[in-house]
Structure formats: C-alpha cells, structure tokens
Amino acid sequence: MARETVVDSRQEILRTAARLFQQRGYDATSMNDVAAALKLSKGGLYHHFQSKDEILFEIMDHAMQITEERVLTPVRGIADPEERLRALIRLHIEVVLSPRDREITVMLHENHPLPPALRKRINSRKKEYIHFLENLMAEVQNEEVQNKEVQNKTRQSHSTKNKVSPRAAAFALLGMINWIYQWYKPEGDLQAQNLIPQFTDLIFGGIFA
C-alpha cells in the first residue's frame, strides 16, 4: 500500500469517526459503528487504531495540526503585530467554520477524559497557541501605547495604560471563537464574511478600551 493511501485512509477514518461521535455521542459510538460506516472490517479498523481513545486523541491532534498549519504558520510571517492579530482572528474563524474541517476541530471540545499521557500532549499544543496569542495581544497593545505617546508627545501617561491584560484578552478571543460551534447555523445571518469584521472590531475596541 502506497504511503499516501495510508495517510488518506487514516484521515478518512478520523473524519468519519468525528462525524459519528458528534451525531451519537462519543461513548454511544462503538468501534464496530466506525468500522461499519467506513465499510471496513473491525480488524481493518484496528489495523489503523488500537482503541477509541486513540481515535479521539488523533482527531484532537489533527485538529491542532490544522489550526497550526492554517492559522499559526501563515500569521508568523506577518511583521506588523496589528495585521498579525487581524489575520489570526480571520483565519481562526475560517478554520472553525470550514465545512470540511468542522467535524474534526469541534472534537477539541469533547469532554470525554483522555488517558493522562494523551491529554498532556493535546494540552501542551493548546498552551502553545494560547501563549502565542497572549504575546501577540501584548505586542499589539504596546505598539498602540507607543503610537499614542508619539502622537501626544506626553510624558509617560497613565491614561495610555491598557486595562485589559493580554492574558484576559487572549482567553476572551479564544472563547468567542471556540464557542461559535454552539450557536452557528449554516443558514443563519451570521456567516464568516460578517462575523470576522465584527469579532475583529470587538477585540480591537476592547483591548484599547
């Protein structure tokens, strides 16, 4: 079997399993159900994944991989912090709303406890993203403070100190974006093209308040 076919079939298994987990619930879905939906024998499925926990971990890990490739990697190349934050908000919302990836990325919010070693690996990838975002918030706020000070030619003024900390702002943005799956409807009024500018305005208005 060619390498590419193996990768493809692993990803196909993850995508199908993610869809079943969402429709029926993680625990109500058996390895048999996953195999049947893929027209695989149970042995064929176990050839790829040894347990349902392994499938759940691989779905979550793949979701973090998607987030890194589609959000973090492209924005790292943007020099200006404000533009970098604008791009991060846009790209993260696009990943969350992507019809192709939604069934994978939504599984990051599955509450089923993973074995501690696997949970640690997912949590460390999540922490990396949070730290990147927290540092970016700090950079954007600092840049704004410097611009204001140059404009005002004032001595160091307390009025330019931001009241919202980079950490609180980072968690607020993650909450806004990661909560979208709870209310989003493909037929609703709020879609990527109007949600992105509104959430961007909210965050920029908020962190400079």
Add this chain to the structure above:
Amino acid sequence: MARETVVDSRQEILRTAARLFQQRGYDATSMNDVAAALKLSKGGLYHHFQSKDEILFEIMDHAMQITEERVLTPVRGIADPEERLRALIRLHIEVVLSPRDREITVMLHENHPLPPALRKRINSRKKEYIHFLENLMAEVQNEEVQNKEVQNKTRQSHSTKNKVSPRAAAFALLGMINWIYQWYKPEGDLQAQNLIPQFTDLIFGGIFA
C-alpha cells in the same frame, strides 16, 4: 418524608452525579456509580430518577434555573441598560466561577446528545437567555448613540452607527464567559475580582468601537 428533604436529596444527587460525570466522563459513569457515591441503593436512586439521561437533563435544567435566579432575575430590576449589562456580566461570571455551582453549570457544556424532547426544553431556556442578552446589547448601543447625538447636536450621523451587531456581541460575551471553565484555575492570576472588570471593559470597548 418532608417536601424539603425530598428537594434536598434530589439536589444532592444532581450535584454528586455532576461531579462524577466531570471526573470520569458521562458515559463512563453508571447509575451504580452514582448510587454508590451517595451510599444509596440502586433502587433508592431510581426512586428519584428513572435514567441517567433524566439526571443529565435535570442537571442542565437546574443549571439554567441557577442562571435565571442569580443573573436574569436580579438584572431585570435595573432600569439603566448600561448598568443592567454591567450587572449581567458580573453576575454571570460569578455563577460560572462559584465553587458551589460550578460542577452543575459546567454540565451545560456536556456534548452527550439528550433525547430530542429534553434537548428542546434545555435549548429553549438557553435561547431565552440569548434573546434577553441580544436585546440588552441593542438597548445599550441605542442609548450610547442617543447620548452622542445629543452631545454632538448633529443631524443623524452614520459615524455613530455601531459596527458590532447586538447578536454578534451577545454570542461573543456568552463565548467569553462560558469558555472560562476551559482555562480557569482556582490558584491562577485571573480570578473573579480582576476578570469581571477586564471582560466588562472588553465588551464595552468592543460594542462602542
């Protein structure tokens, strides 16, 4: 058995079940586990609740009850929209961080699918909260627009039109608050007393951006 004792023991069952569901996962926890943790016979537990789904529904319903009693009811009495929104943000964060209620309210985020009739009842209570918040956002924005117009004595100006819609602002705030359980640590730097003013500044800065 007196009425109060019955209510107390039902609530004690819900609280214990909620704690077990979070520690072990909903599906990995059996009715036997719940009964054992409460030192009840299985029959004693089934006397109160006919199924695990019924317990999950009652936990979620109780969580919405708590939110209505501690957030919606007190804020309805506040005449000024801006003060009403400030109070809502504060009270909702306090409910989410309350050590006593956290194990109940966090279950609102359990992804296990409920039977359709029960899911509908929870969803209609959630929708009521969202509509209240959306209307409140609109009121706060309108008040601000009117204040600005009075100050500026301008003809109706497009510059005072808010870019963030009440609906997007409502979902953003709910995401920020309901996501707290994902990152909150009782020993961390971000606690109610500094989180409340920061999230309040973020929202007010954002909706008037």
